[in-house]
Amino acid sequence: MDILAELNPAQREAVEAIGGPVLILAGPGSGKTRVIAHRVAYLVKVCRVSPRRIMAVTFTNKAAREMETRLHRLVSGSVRDLTLGTFHAICARILRREGKAIGIDPRFVIYDEEDQLSLLKRSIQEAGLDPKQYAPRAIRSAITSAKSRLLTPQDYLESSRSYFEEVAGRVYERYQQLLTASSALDFDDLLMKAVQLFKQSPEILSRYQERYLHLLVDEFQDTNLTQYELVKQLAGKYRNICVVGDPDQSIYSWRFADLRNILNFEKDYPEAKLVLLEQNYRSTKLILETASYIISANQQRKPKELWTDNEPGELTTVVETYTEQEEAQFVVSEVERLVGRGEVNRGDCAVMYRTNAQSRALEEAFVRYGVPYKLVAGTRFYERREIKDIIAYLRLIQNSYDSVSLLRIINVPQRGIGQRSLSQLSNRARSAGVPEYRALQLIAEPTDKPSPPFSSRISRAMAGFVNLMEGLIARSRELNLVDLLDLVIESSGYKEYILGGLDGEERWENILELRTVAGQYRDLTPRDGLAAFLEGVTLVSDVDGLDESVDAVTLITLHQAKGLEFPVVFIVGMEDGILPHFKSFDDPGQMEEERRLCYVGVTRAKQRVYLIRAFRRSLMGSSTVNRPSRFLSDIPSHLITGGALWEGEDSLAATAMYSWNRASAPSLAVTELKAGDHIRHAEFGDGVVVSCQPVKDDEEVVIAFAGVGVKRLLLSYANLEKVE
């Protein structure tokens, strides 16, 4: 198989430029993933580079898996030896192996954001501050920002320029101590500690530099300084580094991704070869044109010319509904209409939104009309309470210093160890300078006289917990992961606890689901299985769970949608305040990022784009009226079709929509009337049902009447007659 055969000249150039640094600027749909895969294949097959000596960094695990699949086709076998994964996963692996050199316990656990917040609260308190005055989230963000610039607490304190930063610095200091005491690393530590490791241990660094003859980094526009530093370290010897990115798709500045990395790359590697991928293979001409208009409104950007040989395709449909329920309903009916016409499958459609909260109304509509969908995040599986509880048990088995997990489950299910006892326990641990678990063991020792302030009842409860854990730890050395998990669930009493609680059955199902995941680790040694499982469940991303084989509509945030493509894309919430989000109003830089986000959404589409907004929407409980997104006005009207689906200021548009909707006739089977039905009303005459929606024990129908306009009526009073 000729690896270069199916590539265009620019792609080919990118694949063949293998000596020295390469910067690939790749527009959406320009075959960037393909280029990376082919480049790896080229290295292996043509240049005879051992896969062991190649590292490819992707943004999500899903992207890594995709790469793996592609490579299987291209080079088969040997893919196993590649180093392929996210920055976080790769760093975790390195630290597990080499971290000892800088004092990292190889059994370290990884704290996700929830764990991080809980430890931060403690840090704030222990720094003598009030968590209500200093929002843990704000401090977390400060710490993340420090870590993404490689600043230690000391560095950060020295550079602090405000009272808040000083406070944050002090908390950061304490937080870091607590992390160390817990043998834990947070997400940002994984990156920062890896860089520190290589800084402090040139021997280790040179071993890795030696090994990795070739490095590839995808989504380079979304890396932070620490990540870039790591890449530079690894590429220090051979300088064979290939980065791929698109400044116009940079949407993670809030995670301290830094676009300057792209500029600095050209400075740090002046000999770098630059390759532009400008031909788009994904979208129709009209979609690409629409997208170009949107992104061109950004001032801080280097213009670039994307083009495509694809068909012109359809105009972008812009629709305004009255509420977010109708917005959702429109999406569902439109999907069904397209499916009914045999144009697409449901799985070809995606609905994208700015905030996770928006998925709610959509989900309700999909459920109501029985249209299958898959929600990419939701309450993310691994963040569910019952899942995190079980994971906490497992973590504590692996690493009994893990205080966040200990405090999480010591009284779950209830063992009579309450808040008071816990803070006393923490105090004692702190003053004795030992981990909480050690303090517990001491209290639990039978020889101990009653040790005030713990009553004998409390001491007994604590001893019970220690015994439970000791038993689990002992058995963990011989049990495979599934058996260990079962033992945890049984012996801790968690099963009865969860089944007896709210939504017990559902939560229990989730635990069984976790058990299935654990099954994948069954064949590893008990020790490795546990470690690998814990790492896996912490470093997953939401899109990782996206299953393409299911024919259902995808509901997904715009951020998650990056890197994906769909024939039909609906972007909902096209309103000022939602997209762009109101938090970005006073910062032009952030506003440009919002625009890029919109651009990312539109450029996911292959065939059709719908930009939908609601006139009125309930946000945080109360109802708000938003103006149409300013991004809509960046699109010239000749690229747009559609209009309002309710009786708004623009009833002309409503009439236009009426005839448009007449042709749509979606098949929604919930009420007797459905959108698209033709009816007759005694007063208003003939009309077409635009939407129906249950309200209390009635049905609210929105009907477009010829010559009269759009009316909202209650079914029971309207006295409608169905016309065939």
Add this chain to the structure above:
DNA sequence: CGAAAGGCTCTTTTT
């Protein structure tokens, strides 16, 4: 100690 109820505050995006 623990369950229940009421009150508070935020809500962007996520490896």
Add this chain to the structure above:
DNA sequence: GAGCCTTTCG
């Protein structure tokens, strides 16, 4: 509207 925290009562 939800999740978190505090208060209150048994």
